[in-house]
Every structure is written in structure tokens, then in C-alpha cells.
Amino acid sequence: MIGNIKGLMVTLRTMLRSPVTAQYPEMDKRTVLAKRFMGFPALLWDYSVDEPYCTGCMVCIRDCPTQCMSATMQDNLLHTEGKSKRRKIVESFEINLGRCILCGICVDVCNFDAIEMSHEHELSKYKRDGNRVDLPALLDMGKQFQRKIGWQPTQAKNVGATELVDNGAKGVPE
Amino acid sequence: MTIDQSPNSMDIMVNMGPQHPSTHGVFRLVIWIDGERIVRAEPHIGYLHRGSEKLSEGESYNQVITLFDRLDYVANLNCELAFCIAVEKLMAIEVPERSHYIRVILSELNRIASHMLFYGVYGLDVGAMTPILYGFRERERIQELFESVTGARMMHHYFWIGGVKEDLPDDFERRMKVLLPTLKQGIDECDRLLSDSELFLARTKGIGTITAEDAIDFGVTGPSLRATGVLEDVRISEPYSIYDRFDYGIPVGTNGDCWDRYYVRLEEMRQSIRIIEQAMEQMMPGETMAKLRRITRPPKGESYVRTESPRGDFAVFVVSDGTEHPYRVKVRTPSFANLQALQHLLRDAYVADAVVILGSIDIVLGEVDR
Ligand code: SF4
């Protein structure tokens, strides 16, 4: 009997506390994502020359454990005009988000800091192939992410690692 | 009319699973019953087989860590740790001090999270609805911390060969100062809620008893073995990482019944908190990643490492042929070994206790089937 009463006391005390649950789909009642949260990978945009950082070098594609990405490379027109340092640039890029396991290996192996784990994490789509994301969509995701956290081009590999310095968000327009 | 009363009158075969909610995953248990007694039990496994060991042979060493995340999917970091240590041993890498501490702190937190899940689910197994809410509440606090440190709640890929992926966030210490007292309080609450409850005692005391000799013969390890009174913990008997630097206790049981197995786990959470507190004190700032070549290419050779995962002796055997893919990866998973004892435990038990006994050995099917 005593053991049961002891248990009931715990329940009683918990009843008087405020709830700890969050209401997921409702926008204002969700929990806040951590700064380091790893959502789907997104390609970043280089605002200084207005082109993607990605050169389509395929390093990330070879290192992805699930082979969920593909890319092609082309000559960079901006380079021939002398505006950009990148000789090659990505032509097309596709990630099958349904296969991505959010491991972050692609971010680590990229030599150009061109890919980053965004905070995007919702998978439900209206179309069956809605999760095969192409280059413009990936860049959109990246731009949104850059704006959200005030991404800096000089920053260390993973955004969460260093303190974000707010020097007027250089290179990122409002 | 005479009734056939010979002992080999027909036993009824009852099929539990593989989609039964109380089998803790896709696990099929076939039991033959005679009235209320179980005559024979036969576990069927393999529904979650993904071939992790074979898959590892085609992946590079860093990619294999992602597969290890998915072995024991409620104690991911403990699995990552085992593989990282095995490869580091093979390559003779000195891991920086700080990353040792980070690894121990996070692994112990993961142990608590895993035992909290056990606590909640075990409550359900014996028919109590409340504990799962308490267990999940505490586990959620830990997962939130993991999210801020590793970026993921479950599949972290945070321990890398040679250290950890990145340093802890700046607010880690502040968060831990809040988290640890809350967890302690939570564990005490869980303890008060269920452990002494007469109903719970009636369902678990003296049920599913196994002797120490039998347990050792079956290869049972971890809390299930310690519940029989054997003091065997890899952290003590074969210290890996920096576990020899802390002062903590290893709880052991006496009877080897369901209640002991349950209480050993509860007590282990308290000891884990002690380890974490000491590690937080001893931790110094510094490097978190050893200087390594970009592509991990261990020399020819093999290494075997035992670690203590929340379920028991989790061991990894890695053979390298000098290329960037492992030649062979063998995992000795505690759940698989502990499951061997199930047939023995279930013999002559009541049907109603089958789920209670199955729950008390705390298997994770991702680990059993690999
Ligand atoms: S994201 Fe990085 S690694 Fe991948 S193709 Fe682009 S530049 Fe290469």
C-alpha cells in the first residue's frame, strides 16, 4: 500500500507542474531548433560574385554513404570574364532527400565550404518525387539558411562551432 | 468418455509478433503453452537485418560510423564510441584529452537516456501507463542537449576517428548545470513512482529468475548479468577510454529476477550521473581532434575492443587490409547474446509474464539483427 501511495504522490506533484510537451505542427508552439541542428544539406550562395560556392567537384558525392546526390560541372562564364576565381561551376545538382541520412559527411569533405546542413527537416511533399531536390531549390534552401543564421563566408566548417560575429552580416543582403 | 491426460497432449502454439507492440521492435516469439504455463519458447529474429557488417566492408571508415549509429538505436553514441576506439587502437592514434572527456560525458548521458526508455517501456510491459511519460520526459531533456551538441537527436555521427566532430557549444556547461540536478530529481521521481509499488513488485519479484552460472553460460552481459550478483562491467574489468579516472559504483543485484534487472538499471543511472559530474570537473579546454590524414587508412592488422553499452558487452572486431575500406567488421552485440537466455527464462513461466520477462532483458532489435 505504502509503495502505491508514494507513487501517487509523485503523480500528484507532477499534476501541478506546467506541461513539458510542445505542439509540433503549430508554428508558435514548436520547440526551437538548436543552432547546430542538422537538417537536409543545402548549397550556399556566394553573394560577392553572385554564384554558388559549389564547383561540382563530386567529392561529396563520392563520400556520401547512401549515394543520394548527383552533380555535373561546367566551365564558369564569370571566370572567363574575370569576375570569379572559380574556373568550374556546378551545372546541375540533385539530392534525394528521402535517402539522405543527415550524417553531415558531405559538409565535412567539401573543400569549398559550398554545402551546409540547413535547418530544413520536413519531408512530407505533395508529389511522389517531391523530395528529389534540384539545384535552384537547393540554392533557395541555402539562401534561406544563410539569412536565418547570418552565415559568414570566413567561418569555420560548421556554423555552430564558432560564435557568430555580427559585423552587419557582410555578404548577406537583407 | 475418457480424457487423454498424457503429458504429450497437445500444447497450444501462440504466436507473438513480429508486429506486436510489446516485443520492442520487429521480433517474433513463438510460445507453446500448456494451460497457463509456457512449455517452450522460440525466438525468431532477423526481421530487421540490414547487413551492417557486410555493408561496412564497402564503406570508408568514416562512413561506417553512420552504420554503427543504427545498430543500437537508443544508445547510438555508445556504439560509435566502440568503433572509434577500435580503429584508433588499430592506427595507434592518441586522442586529445578533451575529446576523451566529451565522449565519456555524452556516452554516459546516452546510457541514462537508454535506461530511461527502458524504464518507461518496462512500465508499459507490466501494465502501468504512467512511467512511460516520466521516462520519456527525462530522455527528452537529454536528447535536447544532444541536439545542441551533435546537431541530431538520434543518429549523431558525432564521434569521429581521432576525436569528436567539433567542440562542445559555448553554453554546454550552463546547460549541464541545469540538466544534471533535473535528471537526478527525475530519476528519484521515477524510483518513487514504480520501484516500491506493490503491484509492480507482485509482477516482477521472483519472476524470470536466472542463476549466475546460467547467465554466464548463456553469455549474458550488462545489467542483466549484474542483476544475478556477478560484478562484471567492462568499464571496470577492462577500462577503455578514460573510465579508470572516475570514482563510481557498479550496482549488482542478488536474485537475478525481473525486479533486480530493473533496479540495477535504475541505480546505474545514478552512477552515470556521478561519472558525468566528475568528468565535467576534470575537463579542460583543448583540442578535440587528433591531427590525421584526410582519408583514414589504417595499417594492415586487426583490433578487438570491448565496451560497456547500456545493454552489456558491446565489442567490435575490425580487420584492415591497408585500404580505405575495412576488410571485415564484426560486432558482438549484447542484445543478441542476452536474447539467448530468453528460452531458459521463459520455460515454466506464466503466459502473462512472457512480456514482463522479455522486457526485463531490454533488447534492441537493431542490435540483435544488425
Ligand atoms: S558541394 Fe562541395 S564537394 Fe560537393 S560537389 Fe560542390 S564543391 Fe564539390
Ligand code: SF4
Ligand atoms: S548528409 Fe550524408 S547522406 Fe545526406 S547528402 Fe550528405 S553525405 Fe549524403
